Structure formats: C-alpha cells, structure tokens
Amino acid sequence: MKIIIIGGVAGGATTAARIRRTDETAEIILLEKGKYISYANCGLxxxxxxxxxxxxxxxxxTPKAFGLRFRVDVRVENEVIFIDKRKKTVTVRRVGEDTYEESYDRLVISTGAIPVRPPLPGIDSEGIFTLRNVADTDRIKTYVGEHLVRRAVVIGGGFIGLEMAENLHHLGAQVSIVEMGNQVMAPIDFSMASLVHQQLMSKGVNLYLEQAVASFERVGKELKVIFQNGESIVADLVILSIGVRxxxxxxxxAELTIGPAGGIAVNDYLQTSDESIYAxxxxIEFRHPITGQPWLNYLAGPANRQGRIVADNVLGAQIPYEGSIGTSIAKVFDLTVASTGLPAKRLKQLGISYVSSTTHSNSHAGYYPGALQMSLKITFDPTDGKLYGAQIxxxxxxxxxxxxxxxxxxxxxTIYDLMRLEHAYAPPYSSAKDPVxxxxxxxxxxITGKMKLVHWRELRDLRTENAYLLDVRTxxxxxxxxxxxxxxIPLDELRDRLQEIPRDQPIYVFCAVGLRGYLAYRILVQHGYTQVHNLSGGLKTYQAATAPIIIHDKEQFPLPAKPKAASVSESGEQPAALANIVRVDACGLQCPGPILKMKKAMDTLTPGEQVEIVSTxxxxxxxxxxxxxxxxxxLVSQTSAAGKATITxxxxSPEACHLVSSCEGKGKTFIMFSDDLDKALATFVLANGATATGQKVTIFFTFWGLNVIKRLHKPAVEKDIFGKMFGMMLPAHxxxxxxxxxxxGGMGGKMMRYIMHRKGIDSLESLRTQALENGVEFIACQMSMDVMGVARxxxxxxxxIGGVATYMERADNANVNLFI
Structure with missing residues (x-):
C-alpha cells in the first residue's frame, strides 16, 4: 500500500512512524513544504x-535520521499544490518551481494552521512578524540580534502571545500586550485571567485590553501601533499573535467537505468526505465531547493522538477518535496557567446550566518549605455534578x-469523582486534602445546599444599602x-456577637479565600439566619477581578536588575547591616498568617532595625x-520570583507632630457635631467654596450631626428600645x-427656608447635593451611630462609615480643621 502524508510536523511525523511500526511493507512518502520536520513548535x-x-x-x-530509522521517503521543500481525488494523485512543487505527480492509495492531510494576518495599513512594515514555524523564528532572532529592541508590542493575548511577551521581557525589552478582548488567555474565565493580569503588571508589562489595532506606521527607526480609538504606542518590534485558522x-x-467551524470535516475514524483521504x-474540526458541536482545537497532544489512530485506520482498522476537551497549559513568567473543558463564559454562551466555584489551596503541605498557593475554578452541572471544566x-x-x-x-x-480520587500524600508533594x-x-x-455562593460580579453590582457585608477576617x-x-466581626468572635447582625437583610460573608467565610456561613444558618451567602474565592478573587489595569512607562517601572551576590568578609561573615536583619519565613501560610507573623516580628524590633519576610x-x-x-x-524593598514575595x-521612629502650613497641604476637614439648620448651612457653604478652588474636603458627621445626612424616606429598621427612643426624640431628616x-418651636427654621427661597439661595438639601457632586467626602462616625441607634x-x-482613625488621617493632610 502506498501512503502519502502531507505535512511533517507533529501529527504527520507521528502518523508515518506509527504506520511503519505496524507495517514494514507499506510505501510511505512524507511531503513537507518547509525545510524541517518534527520540530518543537511550542519551544520557539x-x-x-x-x-x-x-x-x-x-x-x-532531522529528515535524514527520520527517513533512515523508519524507512520513510521524507521530502522537505516539496509543497503539494493540488489533490486529484478522482485520479488519486497529488501535484507537488519543488523549490525550483518544477512540479511532478505522485499517486497514492491512502492520503493523510496534516497541513496544520496558518497565522491570521489582517490586511491592515502598514502591516508589511519592517519589524512586524508572526511566529508559527522555524523560518519565522529565524527571522525574529536575526532581527533582534541586529536591532536594539527597547520596546516590543505583542498583538494578541493568547498562549503564544504571552510566551513571547515573557521572552521579549527576558531579552530586556519593555513589553506591551494589545488585546481586543477584556482579558488575556481566552480559554479561561475573566476572574482567573485577572490573576494573570496581576502577574503581568507586576513584571512591568503594559496591558492594553479592549483595544483594536487600526494600522501600523514606520516613523524613522520606530514603529507606531495605532488603535481604532486614535491612541497609539511606539515599538521597535511587533509580534502578531492574533490567532490562527x-x-x-x-x-x-479538492472539494472535500469543510465544516461549519471552518476546518476539514472528518468522521469518527478521521476520514474526510473522500474515504481514501484522512485528515x-x-x-480539522471535530465535535466537542461535552457539547457535541464541531470545534477547532490547536493543540499538539490531540494532533499526535489523531496521528496514531489514523495510522491504524489507514491500514484497515476501525478505531474511533473520542474527541478533545482542549486541555492546555502555559508558563507566564512565574505563573503556570492551565485549562481543560468548558469555562463558565462558554457554558453561558451555549445556554448550558452550570455552577462554578473557586478555591485557593497550597500546592503541598503548608508546614513544609516552599508551599505555593494555586487558584482552582471548576464548572459543573447543578443537579448531578457532572464536571464540565477546570482552570488553575x-x-x-x-x-x-x-x-x-x-x-x-x-x-x-462528576465532582464526586474528584472527592474519590486517591492522591499520593507526603508533605513535599501534596496535603492530606489535595486541592483537587x-x-x-x-x-x-x-449542590447539597450546605452553602450558597455569591460571585464577585454579583457582589460588585450589589446595592449595598439593602445588604449586610460581613468581613470575618481578623x-x-x-x-x-x-x-x-x-x-x-472576626470569625472567632462571631458566636458572641450575633446580636449585631441583622436578621431581615441579605448577609454576604467573606474572608481572604473563602474558607473562614464558609465556617461563618454555617454558624449563621444554624442560628436561624436565612439570607446568607459566602463570597466564592474570597477577597483574593474579588480584588483581582476588580483591580484596575495600570499602564507603566519605563521610568515608572524599570525592568528588574539582576540580583547581586551579597558581599561577605574574608572570614565568610555577612556585613553588620545585613546581619542585623531579622528574617521571617511565612511561606505556606495563607492570609492572615503572613501579616500576623510580620507584625509579631516588628514588635520585637527597635527603630531603624529591619525585618525581611518571605511569603507565598x-x-x-x-x-x-x-x-x-x-x-x-x-517599606525598604519588595521583590517577587518563583511565586515568592520578599519584603523588607x-x-x-516616633515622629514629632508636624503642623501643616498654608504652603503645604490644601485639604479641609469639618467635624459636623451639630444638627442646627444654620450651622449645617454654613458647613455646606464653606465646603462647596473650598471644593470650587480645587481643595479636598471631608465632613465627619458625629453625634447630632448624623441627623443632617439622614434619608428623607428611610426603610423600616429593627432597633432596640434605646434606638427607638433616640429615633422618637431626634429629627427624622x-x-x-x-x-x-x-x-x-420650629417657626424660625420655616421662616429661614422661606427667606432663602425668596432670595434665590439654595436650600440645605440642594447645598448638600452640590457638595456630593463636587466630591466632598461624607463620613459618618461609627461609634456615634452605635450610641444613638442610627442604622446605615x-x-x-x-x-x-469611619472612625476616629479615619478622621485623623484626613486631618493630618489638611491645613484647616473646623469643629461645627
């Protein structure tokens, strides 16, 4: 049997080798249009x-070694330009433009994918590259060697784009990533991608998300990347990683059937619409094992598996291909990012009912050195627990x-299989409760109703006046x-302070990563609270997902210098300055462990001494x-590497009080102690006047002053007997x-308002609204609210809501402080 294979990378080479291992008599011809076969595409x-x-x-x-070992006729720089399925021949063009025909009994197409290169103005300028094969790699490597690349722009935030960003950073370039979507790493959900955003920003990589490139322009030795919104950035090198098809x-x-996803349509045995041709x-496109819908999957693992199956089927077997769920992994600086199955956003798009949960666990036992945290999100069916996807x-x-x-x-x-998996456990490798x-x-x-979740988006968009947010951290x-x-209310105090928590409001509990939130949830529901939710993934997930994207320039965020070895004396001892540093290992501890350990160490020091804390x-x-x-x-220094943060x-020393002069801080603070109408009017007139000159103004409402900022229409609030008494005696609004x-007897106030109205003077309520619109900060004293029975x-x-420390911090930065 004569078998021709088109394409010699990954799947093609695997197919040829498998056929030879099964059949010594088959004639195998491997045709590759490039110079190389079986190379490490992912290592480029x-x-x-x-x-x-x-x-x-x-x-x-190498082509020669592969041909010799497997007795395969390997022909590089031989491009197939036409398939005649009726005659069962292929037309091949050599480098010298001459062509020839080759017949086949069975044909395997493994032509791969090609990079997307949109026809944008200036896209053919010098210094703009795609990366797909060895030839592309050689061109980029040569360009980098011959040009000073200080700034590099990567268009596209997929796996290859991020790997290129890391490696260009490794070469010393200031790197910017431009991505049309609102996140990098499209196969994972936004909340998980936001952890990658944090890593990239910590390395000084600029992220331009939700930006589409309109054109490129060569200006002297530089390239200008112009966005559709008119903004632009400058680069010395541009890598196009927009995607492939x-x-x-x-x-x-050859008129073979092309499927709805744009790939070559194949059946279960990887045959095309022509039974003699496989792909x-x-x-190719093949149906997804979960959705049953055809999809494109650009991964080397499935390609090699398909090559093995096709090799057997070409020789007469009938082995079906089960399909791929898209398991992928990538290194992004210190992070590892992995995904399998379907993320929440894809399930939502397909209309598939699902539930997701996020957990944060250590890679191995926390008490063994080097434990590093991993974030794990899974999606699953809300009824039977069938597992749909996972991201880590x-x-x-x-x-x-x-x-x-x-x-x-x-x-x-299902998720129950995750519980039943038996893990090898030893402290250096895992924990007794593995993250899975x-x-x-x-x-x-x-699923069993032991916990109701609130996800970060829901909490972000929540109207907090109708909810009670409970932080159970220390x-x-x-x-x-x-x-x-x-x-x-710290978790360990919760049972003794239940009377402080309202029973007629939704309660949203949160902690650092979700565990203490769950424990608090169970305490509350077992004490009769019915509207309780725990924040999935805790503050770690929420803060990452809601953090702003910060753009750095090279001066603001210099590239990290290579660490210098610490100097030592001839006796091998460290200098005194270094020897006096107290070193604390907080690795493996989750929040609040590192903070508490740091505070404990700091309490033992005298002014001028330093502590170095290492945390994961x-x-x-x-x-x-x-x-x-x-x-x-x-804060002396702050570095991170390999998942560890080192803080010095x-x-x-206690400092003498510093009086802020009129030449320094321009802030103004007011303590609104009174609820007299005339004093309230004066306060807001002064506040609006100060903000009109560009000054920062804070009004701290305490005791009777709380009446000035009460709602006109207030919801019903449950109060104790003292709160009810204060409510009866104090102004309602x-x-x-x-x-x-x-x-x-109140007539004076009505007369004052009437005169103000006649003379066109704004009312108290109008002045108050203007103050808020002008950016005046309103802070209500928590202690006063508690004493006087005023609810949020x-x-x-x-x-x-704030306390004395909040006011004092504002007062420290002001040059005028008024008590009214």
Whole structure:
C-alpha cells in the first residue's frame, strides 16, 4: 500500500512512524513544504528569548535520521499544490518551481494552521512578524540580534502571545500586550485571567485590553501601533499573535467537505468526505465531547493522538477518535496557567446550566518549605455534578491537578469523582486534602445546599444599602483594607456577637479565600439566619477581578536588575547591616498568617532595625505596603520570583507632630457635631467654596450631626428600645432641623427656608447635593451611630462609615480643621 502524508510536523511525523511500526511493507512518502520536520513548535518563543540556547534542540528528528530509522521517503521543500481525488494523485512543487505527480492509495492531510494576518495599513512594515514555524523564528532572532529592541508590542493575548511577551521581557525589552478582548488567555474565565493580569503588571508589562489595532506606521527607526480609538504606542518590534485558522486550501480545491467551524470535516475514524483521504491536527474540526458541536482545537497532544489512530485506520482498522476537551497549559513568567473543558463564559454562551466555584489551596503541605498557593475554578452541572471544566492558576503542581481534572471530564465524571480520587500524600508533594479533593468538597457543599455562593460580579453590582457585608477576617487584616461598608466581626468572635447582625437583610460573608467565610456561613444558618451567602474565592478573587489595569512607562517601572551576590568578609561573615536583619519565613501560610507573623516580628524590633519576610501568599506584598503606610514603618524593598514575595521593612521612629502650613497641604476637614439648620448651612457653604478652588474636603458627621445626612424616606429598621427612643426624640431628616437661636418651636427654621427661597439661595438639601457632586467626602462616625441607634440604611447612599482613625488621617493632610 502506498501512503502519502502531507505535512511533517507533529501529527504527520507521528502518523508515518506509527504506520511503519505496524507495517514494514507499506510505501510511505512524507511531503513537507518547509525545510524541517518534527520540530518543537511550542519551544520557539523560548529559543527567541534565549532560554533554549541551542537551535538544534528544537528538532526532534532531522529528515535524514527520520527517513533512515523508519524507512520513510521524507521530502522537505516539496509543497503539494493540488489533490486529484478522482485520479488519486497529488501535484507537488519543488523549490525550483518544477512540479511532478505522485499517486497514492491512502492520503493523510496534516497541513496544520496558518497565522491570521489582517490586511491592515502598514502591516508589511519592517519589524512586524508572526511566529508559527522555524523560518519565522529565524527571522525574529536575526532581527533582534541586529536591532536594539527597547520596546516590543505583542498583538494578541493568547498562549503564544504571552510566551513571547515573557521572552521579549527576558531579552530586556519593555513589553506591551494589545488585546481586543477584556482579558488575556481566552480559554479561561475573566476572574482567573485577572490573576494573570496581576502577574503581568507586576513584571512591568503594559496591558492594553479592549483595544483594536487600526494600522501600523514606520516613523524613522520606530514603529507606531495605532488603535481604532486614535491612541497609539511606539515599538521597535511587533509580534502578531492574533490567532490562527485551519490551512484548508488543498482540501477546498479538492472539494472535500469543510465544516461549519471552518476546518476539514472528518468522521469518527478521521476520514474526510473522500474515504481514501484522512485528515488530522489543526486543519480539522471535530465535535466537542461535552457539547457535541464541531470545534477547532490547536493543540499538539490531540494532533499526535489523531496521528496514531489514523495510522491504524489507514491500514484497515476501525478505531474511533473520542474527541478533545482542549486541555492546555502555559508558563507566564512565574505563573503556570492551565485549562481543560468548558469555562463558565462558554457554558453561558451555549445556554448550558452550570455552577462554578473557586478555591485557593497550597500546592503541598503548608508546614513544609516552599508551599505555593494555586487558584482552582471548576464548572459543573447543578443537579448531578457532572464536571464540565477546570482552570488553575498557580506556581507548582498545576500540571498534575489539571491532568486529573481532564481525565475525570473525558470519562464523563462528576465532582464526586474528584472527592474519590486517591492522591499520593507526603508533605513535599501534596496535603492530606489535595486541592483537587477540596474543589470537589466545596462543589458538593454547593449542590447539597450546605452553602450558597455569591460571585464577585454579583457582589460588585450589589446595592449595598439593602445588604449586610460581613468581613470575618481578623482585625489586623481588616485594618489593611476591606470592601466598602463592610462590617468586621472576626470569625472567632462571631458566636458572641450575633446580636449585631441583622436578621431581615441579605448577609454576604467573606474572608481572604473563602474558607473562614464558609465556617461563618454555617454558624449563621444554624442560628436561624436565612439570607446568607459566602463570597466564592474570597477577597483574593474579588480584588483581582476588580483591580484596575495600570499602564507603566519605563521610568515608572524599570525592568528588574539582576540580583547581586551579597558581599561577605574574608572570614565568610555577612556585613553588620545585613546581619542585623531579622528574617521571617511565612511561606505556606495563607492570609492572615503572613501579616500576623510580620507584625509579631516588628514588635520585637527597635527603630531603624529591619525585618525581611518571605511569603507565598500572592496578596502579601500589597498588604505589607498598605500596612507600612498606615503604621509609619518604611517599606525598604519588595521583590517577587518563583511565586515568592520578599519584603523588607524598617521599623520607624516616633515622629514629632508636624503642623501643616498654608504652603503645604490644601485639604479641609469639618467635624459636623451639630444638627442646627444654620450651622449645617454654613458647613455646606464653606465646603462647596473650598471644593470650587480645587481643595479636598471631608465632613465627619458625629453625634447630632448624623441627623443632617439622614434619608428623607428611610426603610423600616429593627432597633432596640434605646434606638427607638433616640429615633422618637431626634429629627427624622434634614427638613426637620431647627435653628440654633430664635427657633420659636420650629417657626424660625420655616421662616429661614422661606427667606432663602425668596432670595434665590439654595436650600440645605440642594447645598448638600452640590457638595456630593463636587466630591466632598461624607463620613459618618461609627461609634456615634452605635450610641444613638442610627442604622446605615437611614443615611444617604453616598455616606461612608469611619472612625476616629479615619478622621485623623484626613486631618493630618489638611491645613484647616473646623469643629461645627
């Protein structure tokens, strides 16, 4: 039997080798239009970046060695330009433009995919490249070697685009990624991609999301990348990683059936519409095992599997192909990002009912050195728990867990199978409760009704006046930052403070990663609370998904310098300055562990001494910086590598009070203690006047001043006996305020309002609205609210809640502080 294979990369070479291992008599011809076969396509970015130093390591086999070992007629630089399925021949063009025909009994098409290169103005300018094969790699490598590449732009935020961004950064370039979508890594959900966004920004990579490129322009030695909105960025090198499409030119010309997804249509045995012609790899479309719909899958693993199956079927077997669920993995700087099956956004698009949950677990036992956190999101059927998809972002052990997930999905398994998986456990490799098992346990809690979730989008869009946000982290964690209007009751105090939590409102519980939130949820529902939800993935997921994208220039965010070795004396001892640093290992601890350990170490130091904390908690660097700002300690340095953040902090000395002069801070603060109408009017007149000159103004409403910011129409609020008494005696809202003098039983206030109206002077309520529109900050004193029985629901929407520390921080930055 004479078999011709078109395409010698991945699937094509695998098919040829498998056929020979099965049949020594078959005549096999492998036709490849390029110079190389069986090369490591996925390793090309790492060769450009210098991680793979030797070009020869990219090649699994040379044409000569492959032909000799498998007795295959390998013909490189032989391009098939036409298939005549009636005559069973192919027309081949050699490099010298001469052509010839070759007959076949069976034909295998493995032509792969080609990069998308839209016809944009200037796209053929020097310095703009695509990356798909060795020839592309050589051109980019040569260009980088001959030109000074200080700024590089990658168009497209897919796997190849991010790998190129990392490797160009490794070469010393300032890298920008331009992506039409609102996230990088399209196969994963936004909440998981946002963790990748954080990693990219921490490395100084600029993200231009939801930006479409309109054109390119060569300006001297530079390239200008122009967006459709008119904005532009400058580059020395541009990599196009917009995507690929199946190479179906030959199949279309041969009138083989092309499927609805744009790939060559094949049956279960990978035959095309012509029974003598088979097709594999990136060029084909095949139905998805979960949806049953045809889809395109550009992955090397499935291509090699298809090659093995086709080899047997070409020789007479009838082995069906089961399809691919799209299991993929990529390295993005220190992170590993992996995906399998269907993400939530795809399920929603298809109209498939699903539930998702996010968990954050350590890669191995936290008490063993080097434990690193991974974030794991799964999607599953809300009734029977059938597993639809999984995504993991982490540092260590991601590959092992995503493969387990993929196996369960391909076997049609459920979240209960995740619980039943038996994991090898030893502290260096896993925990007694593996992250995969934890994901299953959480999913079971959801299906069985043991926990109701609220997802980050729902909480972000929530109208908080109708809800109670409960932060069950420790006080130290809460002091570093929380959600607006959240109330802090640490988990361990919750049972003793249940009387503080309303029973007639929805309660949204959250913690750092979701575990303590679940424990608080169970306490509340077992004490009769019925409207309780736990934030899926905790603050880690919420803060990542809602964090703004920050664009850095090279001066603001210099590329990291290579670390210098610490100097030592001839005796081998470190210098005194380094020896005095207290070193704390907080690796493996999840929040609040690192913060608490840092605070404990700082308490033992004297001013001027330093502590160096190493943590694997991804949010620790941000928390440490915020803690330093609020405590007067100095953040000396902050670095991250391989999933570990190293923070050095110097203990500050108590400082003498500094009086802010009129030449310095321009802020103004007012303490609104009174609820007299005339004093309230004066306060808002002064506040609006100050903001008109561009000054920052804060009004702190305390005790009787709370009456000035009450709603006109308030919801019914459950109060104790004292709260009800205060409510009866105090003004219900600002329209009920009286004058400080000449009140005359309320007549004075009405007269004042009448005169103001006649003379065209804005009312108190109008002045108050203007102040809010001008950016005046309204803060209600939490302690005063508690004492006087004023609930948050009774105050204006724009009011935030604070305490003495909040006011003092504003006062420190103001040069005028008034008590009214």
């Amino acid at each position: 970015p790492y060769y450009i970046g210098g991680v793979i130093e030797e070009r020869e390591k990219l090649f699994v086999q 199946p190479e179906t030119t030959l199949a279309r010309a 594999i790899g990136d060029a 972002v982490g540092y260590d052990g991601v590959d092992k867990r995503i493969d387990e997930m993929a196996l369960v999905i391909k076997q049609g398994g 098992a934890i994901a299953g346990y959480v999913a079971e809690n959801i 006080k130290d964690e809460f002091s570093v930052g929380s959600l607006s209007e959240a109330v802090n 908690d991804p949010g620790f660097a941000r928390d440490a910086a915020a803690w330093c700002n609020s405590t007067g300690n100095r 902090i110097e203990k500050g 600002s329209l009920k305020l009286k004058l400080s003098k000449m009140s005359m 629901e009774e105050l204006l929407d724009e009011v935030t």
